[in-house]
Amino acid sequence: MTEQDFITQQKPTWCPGCGNHAMWIALRQALAELNLKSENILMVFGIGCSGNGANFFKTNVWHSLHGRTVPTAVGAKLANKNLTVLAIAGDGDGYGEGMGHLVHAIRGNANVTYIVHDNKVYGLTTGQAAPTAEQGYRSKSTPAGIIEEATNPIALALAAGGSFVARGFAGQAKHLKELFKAAILHRGFSLVDVFQPCITFNKINTFKWYFDRLYNLDQDKNYNQQNLRQAFQQSTVWGKKIPYGIFYQNKRTTYGDNLPQLQGQALVKRPLKTRNIKQLLTEFS
Amino acid sequence: MTRNNLSWKIGGEAGFGIKSAGVMLGKIFMRSGYEIFDYTEYPSLIRGGHNTFQLMVDPNKANSVSQSVDILVALNQESIDGYLVELSHSGLVLYDQAKAKLSARQAAKYKIEGLALPLSDLAKDSGGGLMRNVVALGATLALVGQNLSIANGVIKENFKRKGSTVVNNNLKALKSGFDYIKKNYQGNFFCQLPKLPAKDNILISANESLALGALVGGLNFYVAYPMTPSSSILHYLASVAEKTGIVVKHAEDEIAVINMALGAAHVGARAMVATSGGGFSLMTESLGLAGITETPIVMVNVQRPGPATGLPTWTEQGDLQFMLRAAQGEFPRIILAPGDAQESFDLAAQALNLAEIYQTPVIILSDKLIAEGSTTVQKFKSNTIRVNRGKLLTQTQLNKIKNYNRYQITGDGISPRALPGMRGGVYIANSDEHNPLGFSDEGGDNRHQQVDKRWAKLETLAKKLPPPIIYGNPKAKNTVVIWGSTKGVVLDVYHQLSQKQQRKIKIMQVQYIWPLADKFITEVLNKSRKVLLIENNSNASLGQLIAQETGFKIKNKLLKYDGRPFFREEIFSILDKF
Ligand SMILES: Cc1ncc(C[n+]2csc(CCOP(=O)(O)OP(=O)(O)O)c2C)c(N)n1
Ligand code: SF4
Ligand SMILES: [Mg+2]
Numbered sequence: 001m002t003e004q005d006f007i008t009q010q011k012p013t014w015c016p017g018c019g020n021h022a023m024w025i026a027l028r029q030a031l032a033e034l035n036l037k038s039e040n041i042l043m044v045f046g047i048g049c050s051g052n053g054a055n056f057f058k059t060n061v062w063h064s065l066h067g068r069t070v071p072t073a074v075g076a077k078l079a080n081k082n083l084t085v086l087a088i089a090g091d092g093d094g095y096g097e098g099m100g101h102l103v104h105a106i107r108g109n110a111n112v113t114y115i116v117h118d119n120k121v122y123g124l125t126t127g128q129a130a131p132t133a134e135q136g137y138r139s140k141s142t143p144a145g146i147i148e149e150a151t152n153p154i155a156l157a158l159a160a161g162g163s164f165v166a167r168g169f170a171g172q173a174k175h176l177k178e179l180f181k182a183a184i185l186h187r188g189f190s191l192v193d194v195f196q197p198c199i200t201f202n203k204i205n206t207f208k209w210y211f212d213r214l215y216n217l218d219q220d221k222n223y224n225q226q227n228l229r230q231a232f233q234q235s236t237v238w239g240k241k242i243p244y245g246i247f248y249q250n251k252r253t254t255y256g257d258n259l260p261q262l263q264g265q266a267l268v269k270r271p272l273k274t275r276n277i278k279q280l281l282t283e284f285s
Numbered sequence: 286m287t288r289n290n291l292s293w294k295i296g297g298e299a300g301f302g303i304k305s306a307g308v309m310l311g312k313i314f315m316r317s318g319y320e321i322f323d324y325t326e327y328p329s330l331i332r333g334g335h336n337t338f339q340l341m342v343d344p345n346k347a348n349s350v351s352q353s354v355d356i357l358v359a360l361n362q363e364s365i366d367g368y369l370v371e372l373s374h375s376g377l378v379l380y381d382q383a384k385a386k387l388s389a390r391q392a393a394k395y396k397i398e399g400l401a402l403p404l405s406d407l408a409k410d411s412g413g414g415l416m417r418n419v420v421a422l423g424a425t426l427a428l429v430g431q432n433l434s435i436a437n438g439v440i441k442e443n444f445k446r447k448g449s450t451v452v453n454n455n456l457k458a459l460k461s462g463f464d465y466i467k468k469n470y471q472g473n474f475f476c477q478l479p480k481l482p483a484k485d486n487i488l489i490s491a492n493e494s495l496a497l498g499a500l501v502g503g504l505n506f507y508v509a510y511p512m513t514p515s516s517s518i519l520h521y522l523a524s525v526a527e528k529t530g531i532v533v534k535h536a537e538d539e540i541a542v543i544n545m546a547l548g549a550a551h552v553g554a555r556a557m558v559a560t561s562g563g564g565f566s567l568m569t570e571s572l573g574l575a576g577i578t579e580t581p582i583v584m585v586n587v588q589r590p591g592p593a594t595g596l597p598t599w600t601e602q603g604d605l606q607f608m609l610r611a612a613q614g615e616f617p618r619i620i621l622a623p624g625d626a627q628e629s630f631d632l633a634a635q636a637l638n639l640a641e642i643y644q645t646p647v648i649i650l651s652d653k654l655i656a657e658g659s660t661t662v663q664k665f666k667s668n669t670i671r672v673n674r675g676k677l678l679t680q681t682q683l684n685k686i687k688n689y690n691r692y693q694i695t696g697d698g699i700s701p702r703a704l705p706g707m708r709g710g711v712y713i714a715n716s717d718e719h720n721p722l723g724f725s726d727e728g729g730d731n732r733h734q735q736v737d738k739r740w741a742k743l744e745t746l747a748k749k750l751p752p753p754i755i756y757g758n759p760k761a762k763n764t765v766v767i768w769g770s771t772k773g774v775v776l777d778v779y780h781q782l783s784q785k786q787q788r789k790i791k792i793m794q795v796q797y798i799w800p801l802a803d804k805f806i807t808e809v810l811n812k813s814r815k816v817l818l819i820e821n822n823s824n825a826s827l828g829q830l831i832a833q834e835t836g837f838k839i840k841n842k843l844l845k846y847d848g849r850p851f852f853r854e855e856i857f858s859i860l861d862k863f
Contacts, residue, residue: 010724042552042705047716054713055724060705061713062551063725064544065574071541075548075556076705078532079506083552083705104537261530268553268704270530272503273672280497280525281664284487 001037003028010055019170019196019207020117024053026173027115030180031059042083044073046098048090048124049198050117067097074110074255080268081256084184086113092122095131095151102153102191106160108255109188115180116153116191119198120205127201137204154247155235157191158228163252164190165231167244169214170197171207175245182246188254195244210242217245225249288476291342291429294354294371295421296364300332303360306418307338308488309439310425311659314342315488316435318481320661322347322773324654324850329513329597335363344481345780348625348660348773352852356428356474358421359385360404372397377474379424381405381417398472407461412454419455423462428470430477433463485664491655492517494626495585497665498633499557500529503672506554508534508542513597514653515559515587539564543571543584550580551714553677553704555637559585562604563594569611572646576616578714579692579700579739581640581647583633588652590848599848600653602769605826608648609799615736617743619647620799624772625655627662628796634670642675643742644699650798652821654770654850676701683710690721694734698741743800752805754794761791762814763863766839768795768827771819771851778856790863795827807835817863819843821850 006028014020031041038059045054047066054063060083064072073087094102094116105112121139122128128141132153136145157165164186168176176194183190195214197207217223217234223245224230231248256262293310297303304325311321322341328334339354341347353373359365359380365387372378374396380387382401392399402424408416419440426436440459444452489497496518499507507526509519519535526533532549536542539560546556560568565586575582586608590601608620619639623629629651636647678701683689686701691712693700700721703710713723718735720726757765757779767775772794779792793809795801810816810831818828818839823846825839832838843859845851 008724038711039706039708044548052725054715058711060711061715061723062548062578063713063715063717065570065716068540068544068571071536071544072548072551075506075508075534075545075550076552077548078534078545079549079554079556080552080706100537101541104541259532261527261532267505267532267549268706270505272505272555272674274667274670275500275503275529277497277501277665277667280500280529281487284489284493285664 001032001035003032006031006038006058008056008058012056013052014049015200017199018049019119019198020049020053022170022173023117023176023194023196024056026176027180028057029177030184033177034181034184036084040083042076042085044069044076044085044087046089046093048093048117048122050088050090050123051093052124053088067093068101069094070098070101070105070114073112073114074105074108077110077112078256078262078267080266081111081262082266082269086115086184088115089117090123091116091118091120091130091132095153099131102157103160105189106157106162106191109163109252110255111187111189113183113190114192116193117196118153118193119196119202121198121201123198123201134204152235153191153193155232158231158235158248162191162248163188163250164246165248166190166192166246168192168194169210169244170194171210175216175218179246186249188252213240213242214244215241217243217247289344289479291356291478292339292351292354292373293342293356293425294337294339294368295358295360295418296335296337296368297360298332299327299330299334299336301336301360302415302418303336303338305443306422307340308659309443310422311340311488312439313426313436315486315661316439316483317431318483319343320345320347320486321488322349322658322660324350324658327598335367337364337368342478347777349777349853350850352854356425358425360417360421361385369395369397375473377428377472379421398474400470400472402465407465408458411457411461416455416458419458420462423459424466427463427466428475430475433459486661487664488659488661489626490517490657490659491623491626491629491651492587492657493521494662494665495623495629495633495649495651496521498630499583499637500531501667501670502634502637503555504557504637505531506546506549506556507531508536508545508556508558509560510536510539510542510564512561512564514589514656515561515585517657518559518585539567540571543568546582547571547575547580550582551578551705555641557583557585557637559587561587561589562591562607565604565611572618573612573614573616574716575646576612576618576739577716577718579644580714581644583636583640583647583649585649585651587656588650590846596848598653600770600821600850601846601848602652602771602821602826603846604650605798606824606829608650609830617643617645617739618799619643619645619746620650620797621647622650622769622796622798623655624769624794624796626660629655630665638673641677642673642699643746644675644702645742650769652770655773675699678703678707678710680707683707691723692719692721692735692738694721694738696741697745698738699745747800750797750800750802752802754796756792756794757790758788759791761789763790764809764813764816765790765792765860765863766795766816766818766827766831767792768798768820771821774851774853774856775819778853778860781853781857782860786861790860798827798830801830801834803834806831807837810835810837810839815841815863817841817843817859819851819856822846
């Protein structure tokens, strides 16, 4: 497989220059380099510009509702563990409408890769402030500047017990590809929050804005991805300098590992036939 | 006194073991050859608050409760004060003399017999004051002429998990109540319920029956969030999950529930969710998602009175119109309403097939009365049910298809379905309107084609739909229209009517709420001289649906919406004169 094999005939509808294009390519490359086959991948998309990617990836796709990628992906993975399952959401999608699911999916640690397009706006609905928007961000829904503080998905995921917590940047395509590969290879629930400049609506968090600030944790020899305290510390760094890369990772058992009935063959691969319940009836006799 | 049936009720605070005593007594009578129907009333509390459990014991099938009670076991004063009115003439109130009082004047006023028992003392002497309920069971058995052989077995089974001390104490408590009556009782109530030939029955609720039916039908993925009165489906399935090899997941909320189930269903699991109206409300957007992606899913709504939190632990049939309309947009859905435990078993298995054959959501609409009440039914048989996965493709079949179109336009509206993981079957299941390949498509013609294709599935089904069920005299000119749990009480009362009255009546139970058998129903109603609609709600929702689909407006309605089911007496007084 090459990354070209993961392209459909559908023409991307994203604005030229949008960070989504780079994410699309990086993810295709990651899938190809991992030697995955289209038919063995399930990508669950939400609703948003990010979600529109549903049409552009040639894999099995479930184009979900706004906010609901994560539970769908978890359900699919539990039912067919042979599939590589990815959930792909926007930051409004994943941290607004669907925020609760994130915390619970992390608790369960099903083997699903969760990629969030963090553009700090609602792109598809014309630029309102997303939960990740910086305090004071002015948009159509917050003309006087957003009062709420920005949500910090990295710190949140760490606090929830995330077994793989990372941040990527659409402007660092090669790094992003490696990040996606690491996340997919991670056994457990992985969160990859990706800075994805929305060039049409977000005039503040531009590619340049990120280039001026980002530093790469993965290149820091003193940084230990297994050190939760260090990860927390880095997760709260924001301002002139902003870290990206893998903040934290550990080897916790997955939800499926802990279900005896899911050992062996994938659930949906077992023959499905009328079940004999004779034994079950004794407790009611 | 001779009698062959019994209406028994026990009342006390939550935490007194009201229900567990009742269930044990039910099992004892079932094993003595009797048919059982039980009914619990309890507030939405764990401790305190007043609970009652009523047991109908009958040689013939019992499907409902009467208002009148023959033996009332009162574990506190409230049970006497609140429920004395329900005692039938010459009924007996057996009460704990340490906790309650009954004046001779009260007893005379209601023409009932009072029996003060040292329940607390006997329980303490047996090893613990909590066992008053079991002492009362022993006393009850003595009062109706039973011995303890069957009861001892039931007690042992029931407490086995708690260890031998608990088992022995409870056996002692049972015997102490029994012996006390044998030795001291000199009242008039004593009766002898004859021992009947044993039957191959089980005592089971509609929730458990539904779960078992689903298991027979190949269920392998169940997700839920607890909500009364649906929770016992979750509890039961969780208890057998490992044994049966199915996934049972308690998810974080009902939105997660339905989407997890859809994810599993999409990749080929047989998935089901259950909740009550509140949880269903949270699932509605995803109900539509199942509709447009054509994903098989079974959604159970065990109704309780709403809106909002409503009466959480009571019963009502208030959600029928909601089920018909839930979710934005237009798409096919199938709605089934079982009337009792047996039908819950049958329809659950069927629902899983229908969901997969028609690739669309199937809703099972149950309610608290049957969901939480247990009844005796003949041991379920699995051999009548076959798993039918409809147009699900095998890899070999898929290999023969050049360009696989998941949403291909077909005559019957049903398109061949591939699963993720199959070679050559990659497609997008899209919540946006889509073309036959699944890609988002906002074209007008395509929209028409896909909408029509989805509706065609319902027309295909409508042709194969079983008609409503007719009971009583099919030629009768008087028709009673029912759905869901009112079946029990209406049929029970029908059997109590004089033969002359029975000949005048037929009963039509609508089991398939949607699609509705409009032609059949129109014909039945047009041929009827008198029509009576009985529903456990305030708005006659089935009546509305029938009017909408057939133009026939049923004017004569018996509606009840106080959170209680219809009692036999309420239906009898109407049908006797119908
Ligand atoms: C339940 C629901 N509410 C609202 C919407 C409207 N809506 C569509 S996309 C969107 C926000 C998209 O923002 P985000 O998730 O950040 O994705 P982006 O477009 O930025 O990639 C909203 C509010 C919807 N589709 N569904
Ligand atoms: S609106 Fe923003 S996020 Fe959406 S495609 Fe355009 S640039 Fe990208
Ligand atoms: Mg966004």
